[in-house]
Amino acid sequence: LHSVVIPFRHQRGERALPTTLGPSKVVAPRRWGSALWRWHWHWHCWLGPITFPSIHRRKIMKRAASSDPALDGRLSSLKRANSSLFSIATLVDDDAHPTDATIAGLVGGGKSTGSLLLLDDDDADAGGGEDAPAPYSPLKARGLVIECSDDDAPVPDGAASSSCSSSDVDEEEEGVAAEAGKPTPTTIDFGRIEEAAASITSGALPALRNSKSDAAKELQLRTENTPEKVVASQCCPCEPPTSAEADCKRGTETATPADHRTGLVFEAGSKHYDRRNRFHKERPVRITSVQNHLAKTRQCDDEKTIFERCHLLEGRGENEVGPVESKRSPEELWLDDHDYLRVHLPGYMQRLDRIAKCNCHHRLDIEAEQFKSIYFTNDSVREAKAAASSLCRLVARVASGDLDSGFAVIRPPGHHAEPGLAGGYCVINNVAVAAAYAQEKLGMKKILIVDWDVHHGNGTQRCFIDKPDVLFFSAHRYHGGNFFPFLEHGGPTSVGTGAGEGFNINVGWNDKNMGDDEYLVLWEKLLMPVAMEFKPDLVLVSAGFDAARGDMGECDLSPECFARLTRRLKTLAGGKVVCALEGGYVRSVLCRCIESVVASLLDPLSDDKCKEELQRFHKNVGDNEMLDCINHSAARSIRTTMRAHTKYWACLATECNAGELSTSN
Numbered sequence: 001l002h003s004v005v006i007p008f009r010h011q012r013g014e015r016a017l018p019t020t021l022g023p024s025k026v027v028a029p030r031r032w033g034s035a036l037w038r039w040h041w042h043w044h045c046w047l048g049p050i051t052f053p054s055i056h057r058r059k060i061m062k063r064a065a066s067s068d069p070a071l072d073g074r075l076s077s078l079k080r081a082n083s084s085l086f087s088i089a090t091l092v093d094d095d096a097h098p099t100d101a102t103i104a105g106l107v108g109g110g111k112s113t114g115s116l117l118l119l120d121d122d123d124a125d126a127g128g129g130e131d132a133p134a135p136y137s138p139l140k141a142r143g144l145v146i147e148c149s150d151d152d153a154p155v156p157d158g159a160a161s162s163s164c165s166s167s168d169v170d171e172e173e174e175g176v177a178a179e180a181g182k183p184t185p186t187t188i189d190f191g192r193i194e195e196a197a198a199s200i201t202s203g204a205l206p207a208l209r210n211s212k213s214d215a216a217k218e219l220q221l222r223t224e225n226t227p228e229k230v231v232a233s234q235c236c237p238c239e240p241p242t243s244a245e246a247d248c249k250r251g252t253e254t255a256t257p258a259d260h261r262t263g264l265v266f267e268a269g270s271k272h273y274d275r276r277n278r279f280h281k282e283r284p285v286r287i288t289s290v291q292n293h294l295a296k297t298r299q300c301d302d303e304k305t306i307f308e309r310c311h312l313l314e315g316r317g318e319n320e321v322g323p324v325e326s327k328r329s330p331e332e333l334w335l336d337d338h339d340y341l342r343v344h345l346p347g348y349m350q351r352l353d354r355i356a357k358c359n360c361h362h363r364l365d366i367e368a369e370q371f372k373s374i375y376f377t378n379d380s381v382r383e384a385k386a387a388a389s390s391l392c393r394l395v396a397r398v399a400s401g402d403l404d405s406g407f408a409v410i411r412p413p414g415h416h417a418e419p420g421l422a423g424g425y426c427v428i429n430n431v432a433v434a435a436a437y438a439q440e441k442l443g444m445k446k447i448l449i450v451d452w453d454v455h456h457g458n459g460t461q462r463c464f465i466d467k468p469d470v471l472f473f474s475a476h477r478y479h480g481g482n483f484f485p486f487l488e489h490g491g492p493t494s495v496g497t498g499a500g501e502g503f504n505i506n507v508g509w510n511d512k513n514m515g516d517d518e519y520l521v522l523w524e525k526l527l528m529p530v531a532m533e534f535k536p537d538l539v540l541v542s543a544g545f546d547a548a549r550g551d552m553g554e555c556d557l558s559p560e561c562f563a564r565l566t567r568r569l570k571t572l573a574g575g576k577v578v579c580a581l582e583g584g585y586v587r588s589v590l591c592r593c594i595e596s597v598v599a600s601l602l603d604p605l606s607d608d609k610c611k612e613e614l615q616r617f618h619k620n621v622g623d624n625e626m627l628d629c630i631n632h633s634a635a636r637s638i639r640t641t642m643r644a645h646t647k648y649w650a651c652l653a654t655e656c657n658a659g660e661l662s663t664s665n
Contacts, residue, residue: 257604260575263397263406264598265313265390266291271379272412275361280375281552281585282411282425290409290581293591299599306595309602311403313394335389335433342436343429343463345420352427356381372423372485384412384427391434391580398576399442399538405570405577405601407543409594413582415457415542416485424455424485431542431580432463435470438538445469448536450527450569451476452519452562453544453582454553455483456490456506460542466500471534473527475519477553478508478637492641495648502648505530507641511633514547515556518634521626523568524617526642529651531572539569539577545584545593552585559596566600567610577601 268287274280295307302309340349355367355376364376387410394406414431416424431449438444449464451457451474464470474490481488496504507522545562547555569577579597584590600606627635646652 269383451542454547544582
């Protein structure tokens with residue numbers, strides 16, 4: 001009201017109100033402003049003191065305290081002492097009873113080694129500097145944390161407590177406090193607080209030491225140096241993966257080994273976009289947001305960001321698009337036409353070349369209408385080739401042993417691009433081109449392709465449908481062919497053709513909201529046994545994250561689950577795992593998922609974590625069947641796929657003979 005009415009001065013005249021409202025003369029307009037001020041003035045002078053006399057007396061006491069330093073110090077001292085004693089009594093009544101050392105630390109100096117978090121001055125400064133707002137502390141709000149100078153701060157080991165005098169406060173700060181009408185810091189007597197602490201530690205409150213509730217036991221578990229979080233889930237065998245805090249605690253116990261050599265390559269495809277809709281969900285900002293996120297994200301207490309811990313492979317510049325004259329190594333080559341013709345038809349590549357030379361937007365729109373969910377610019381083909389070439393360079397570095405693993409954050413995606421057909425925002429099948437490239441030029445004989453995108457990788461399946469040296473595995477939403485790409489050959493009966501029969505595995509979900517449990521059971525029940533029998537030389541992952549929680553795929557996979565799936569895949573092919581981005585359109589979710597996957601690729605302790613996760617997994621399952629612990633619809637889909645492949649894989653035939661693939665569900 002002061003900020004709105006007082007500055008307003010009506011042009012027809014002004015009327016001065018009594019000067020007792022403030023130090024300066026207050027004026028108000030004659031019309032609607034005068035009515036507002038009339039009610040405000042009556043409330044301030046008459047109605048307020050009559051209706052709420054306690055509030056009015058408190059205001060008078062504050063004014064008197066600000067003018068009398070002795071009264072001010074006495075009031076502040078009593079207020080802080082009483083609030084501290086009240087806070088200690090409140091702690092005794094809580095369900096989570098702290099230990100004696102914790103209470104002594106609270107009263108002594110605001111620090112403790114217990115589970116309660118107390119913020120000292122150093123912690124507050126670390127949170128954002130001198131100008132940043134102090135973080136909220138419930139104990140400080142209760143009055144247990146008393147602000148003193150660093151030199152006079154009492155210690156929690158029972159030493160004599162010091163006091164914080166008013167001389168420790170700068171004159172400038174004291175003037176500001178007095179001007180604001182707040183009590184200035186004065187000498188505080190800790191006697192009453194010391195007596196309360198002594199009564200607690202001597203046994204006057206036995207409930208604090210003897211009676212431990214379940215919440216107190218849980219607090220005690222948190223204070224111990226346990227390597228991982230204890231999960232209380234009994235009905236589900238798939239507890240969440242190890243939290244980042246537990247990983248950080250584990251790393252402080254022993255010397256952390258060096259990170260695995262993980263490569264990163266970014267291709268934003270900035271000139272490939274939808275001209276009619278600049279806010280299309282598949283646009284260059286997907287890549288740039290991930291790059292910015294990794295450049296500022298640190299795991300635990302690492303000094304380096306994830307971006308700095310990885311080996312960055314530079315994408316080709318504008319002057320490196322043409323043919324390279326000096327051919328020194330495969331990873332330095334810009335892919336030629338023969339590299340694309342291993343998976344794509346000649347007529348389709350010729351059509352793409354014509355699109356690349358077209359400058360007519362109308363003609364480009366006509367070409368895009370011939371495909372399903374696709375758009376073109378005159379640079380779309382070039383950007384698609386740049387993405388495929390970047391992935392091949394990364395695969396070459398991993399295959400040669402220069403890198404252990406890698407992640408290609410590239411667009412446009414590729415797993416929907418068939419040998420002679422574009423679709424689903426995909427122009428060139430990046431993973432298929434990289435797999436054929438690794439076999440032809442890098443000596444990789446057997447390759448496993450895992451597609452965990454929420455949509456079926458129909459393009460990759462068509463490229464290797466008859467290849468026995470490429471095992472394609474896809475877990476996706478199927479719904480009987482009524483989910484994109486709306487094709488029937490994404491079901492469990494599509495096992496491959498000719499020599500590639502049995503090397504094409506599809507697990508199609510017929511329900512939404514599939515989560516961590518379903519994917520972890522799928523990995524342990526079907527994918528990992530078959531992959532170990534296949535023994536790949538290289539693992540390529542079509543890493544789409546539209547099945548993540550919060551994305552558009554209506555599934556419930558967490559970022560930690562993607563990290564755990566990646567750790568399991570690292571046990572294959574000597575850890576040679578290369579991921580290529582496919583789907584994932586909610587950028588906040590996409591950034592967190594890629595961060596988790598890249599961190600699991602960098603983690604040198606991933607093998608140990610994987611073993612511990614498997615032990616907990618089988619311990620929680622116990623004597624139960626894995627498929628009986630998850631969604632019944634998901635269990636039916638997994639059983640159907642396993643029955644379709646029993647004659648191709650010995651590991652699945654063994655389970656079938658043991659009667660584990662019953663059709664009860």
